Amino acid sequence: MMSFIKGNTSIDLGDTPIENIFIDVYMPMTNGTFVQVYLLGYKYAFDRDPNMEVSNLSIAKHLNIPLSDVLSAWDFWESKKIIVKHPSDDGDENNYKVEFVNLKQLYIDNNYKPTYAISSEESTASQKPSTYTCSPEDLLEANKVPEIRALFVEIRKIIARELQPNEMSKIIELIKRYNVDTPLIAEAFRYSKEQGKARHILSFASGVIRNWYDQGIFTVEELNDHLGKQSQRYEIYNKVFKSLGFASRGPSEAEKKIMDSWVDQFHFTIDVILAACQNSSKTSNPSINYIHAILKSWYESGIKEVGDIERLDKIERKSTSSKPVQAANKIKTKFHLAKSRGDKYTADELEALILNNQKNKLNR
Template identity: 50%
Template sequence: MNFIIETTDIDLGDTPIENIFINDFMPMADGTYVKVYLLGYKYAHDKDENIEVDNETIAKHLNIPLIDVLNAWDFWEQKGIIKKIPIDEGKQYDYKVKFLNLKQLYIKNNYKPINMNEEVVTKSYTCSVEDLVDANQIPRINEMFNSIDYIMRRQLVPNEKRRVLEWIHNYNMNPDIIEKAFFYAVEKKGKRNINYIAGIIRNWYDQGITNIEALQDNLKVTNEKYYRYERVMKALGIVNRLPTEGEMKTIDKWFEEYKFTMEMVLKGCENSKKTSNPSISYIDGILSSWHQKGIKTLEDIEEKDKPPIKKEQEFSNKKYRKAKVNKNRFHNFEQRTSKYTADQLEEIARRKREEYYSKIKGEYNDV
């Protein structure tokens, strides 16, 4: 028994372990099955013809029962990424293991273009009920389905979930891209048909869009509004959900009503670092303030967004410099002495005294 690898007539630049296996197939498999695949793949790459290995060699190397090795090859053959080539018809467990080139496999199975209104036909992998049950145990897959349910405003039925898993495997898409496809179809195109979304997935795959960065680059050219949503959410560090309808309207306002550039909006997002809980509404407060102040460029921010200089509160200062007087009703009368000088007051006092003494003297003489 030995192990061989299928060669391809197209140089696709393989790594020792293809990324498609790591991203798509490894998460769905039992750890023992992954170990068997990787060790067998290593032996297949070994160029030393003097080294002969078989399933018993793998079992001893991994310190597992032989039946686990055989079950692992059955599992991977069912997934369509290896082939068992019998050596002796009389010996059921005596066979070669041929590792299929996963890139070539995807090209062969997914080369035919698809109509947007037709159902995606996947040949390399068909999701079974057991696969769906296993996938639901993976936290990231559960998060993806919950997000899709929110976008669609309903729960996906099991058959639809199985199709989503087939997209992940057959088009080498990660869950983030699947979520974006649903969001794009519902919010941008107003379509909730699963076949329409399948067409979006296929078109993105044909354009080489299999990760968020590639999607953003594409949307920047083809769909400016959707690109804005993606870029703003990423700048705020909000990666665990898509924008709500209200948040999308707010973002549209920044660009369409306020006429801000992406550079200005991202500058506003930078200011969100001042708070521990950045949000669209917090950024809206910053950008609305800039709009009211007539700020349109980064240079305007330095000039017009300075904190106002505090003016002297003259009224308050006077209030505290003067002692406060509690007035009563007698303060309403004007003081008569305020009309005379000191000399005049003295003369008045002198005449009053003389008049007084004259009066007293007259009363005494009468007696």
Template identity: 50%
Template sequence: MSFVKKTTDIDFGQTPIENIFINDFMPMADGTYVKVYLLGYKYATDRDDNIIVDNNTISKHLNIPLVDVLRAWDFWEKAGIIKKHPKDTNDNNDFTVEFLSLRQLYIDNNYELKNVSNFKSSSNSKEYSCSPDDLIKANKSPEIKNMFYQIDQLMRRQLTINERLVVLEWIYNFNMDTDIIVKAFEYSIEKRKVKSIRYVGGIIRSWYDSGIINLEKLEGHLNSVDKKYIYYDKIFKTLGFNFRQPSKAEKDTMDIWLDEWNFSLDMILKACENSKKTSNPSINYINSILLAWKNDGINTPEEVEIKNQERKNSKAKKISSKIFDKKNKFNDFEQRAVKYSNAELEKILGIKK
């Protein structure tokens, strides 16, 4: 007795990927990082000694900069699913990538109860599971209550009890600020277009593995991977739009400011500050300010201040000119009056007959 599997005339090959990677790690990563991992994994699986591959090979194959390939390996090493082994060369970019068994890592972290800092938030390998009582107690905190309110606004619905328990467990297990949790939902919904608690959880774990547990570190991280997301967020915060995401039309307009008109973020925020003059600021209002600056050739906040000072001086000059004109008119009246003698004035006014 034997077992046979039919093969095709052409060996197309196949690369087996563990479901743990697809379910748990892929959602937390940038698409480019996933491509680098999969192609590198394919090369490792093929093991063809006749083919020499390195990071430059991956860069050319995926048509991406070499620096993105290197960042991808840094990301996956922080996630704990690969190890980089430097070669005996002076080139820091020349290293061997070892792909770790995700199934073995899962067993190590969930059954042998080892302390693996890349995956757990404390020395206890068991994550804390929140109960309904924990949720009731936590909801008495204004900070937690406000967090859930903002999440509900972003999701356009109220979270279920089970979803709220999951969110609360992130705070317990990853020691995350509530602001970071809200930002994870914003990033998932706005950038990735995904309204999934599990997907947001993947983002949270990714940020935690990268040491991102407060807004300051998050801003630096997002600034390196998604600068426009940071720009949108800062512009909307300056305008006071804290509880909604920009529409496609608003993003298109902001992209024009950045990409076509080449305004810096400082200039855009300067225009937002000028919106305080109106009770109903909007993206269109800011657009009119920036368009006027573009037409006037104003490119820096300093030039804006100079222009504003010139307008103030011009306005003051006009006011001074009007006052001067009034005085001249009054002086003209007095000059006409002195043409009469006292006797003539007394006679006109009826003082003497």
């Protein structure tokens, strides 16, 4: 069995206490770069030297990553509602104050506050679905909240019948367990009805809410944003596959993940992505991995738009064309040496020399 032991030190060099909730729940959500940005920023917040100036640019330099990765990291953690960005005094939109939310208090608020107290203003992303069960008393209290009553009315319109008490309790449990906005619950029922699941609509809507929760969707605004991005992504998938001649099949989940990285990690536009697809004509067997290698090379070379690709190609062509000339100047063959020795004679002198050699041969 594997075990871990913490060593001791004779000199106190300082510590930064990281909440276990972050390590257990949030850290596995994303890549190492975003975690590094969070941890470094948290260190500055916990024990910051007042004489040291910190900015997103200095964080990027410290971690040896692009500034865009730092900004994307803060956007991600803000979407998870564990940091709050405040505008800086100098008005620089890339340098803002980052407030770290107390994760212990966030957990308490999400798991121990009464169900009827849930509102859109207080709704935040919980770490994991709670095991809350709605009691009759909770249901009575929830019915006193205008927002909850309005939700029940909306769902009655969607399903075209009255809600049973046990169904209303299940709906309250959905709100509590997944800590989502009440309008999102209505959207889940509306979506379930459109999918023809009226007979088992409560069960299907619960699955929809759970799926949205897993994708970090807690409000109608986040849902609309997600659906818009999904539509854009499928457009990218289709254009890439059409460009590569893969129209006969759809992308696998692994291929989607790779193509998503072109937008999320490399921040490339569809024009740059399709330019890489056109470069695939250099191989007889193009693939998503082949295109990924091209785009990764461009990203590392600082490519941002199509015009940058043309400039890079010109530099590479110039570099390639100069190499044979340089190599030719360095090569010395027997022919070149013989020619250099002959250069010290004129044409008449060479002719006389040849005749003299022939006479010598005849005299022998």
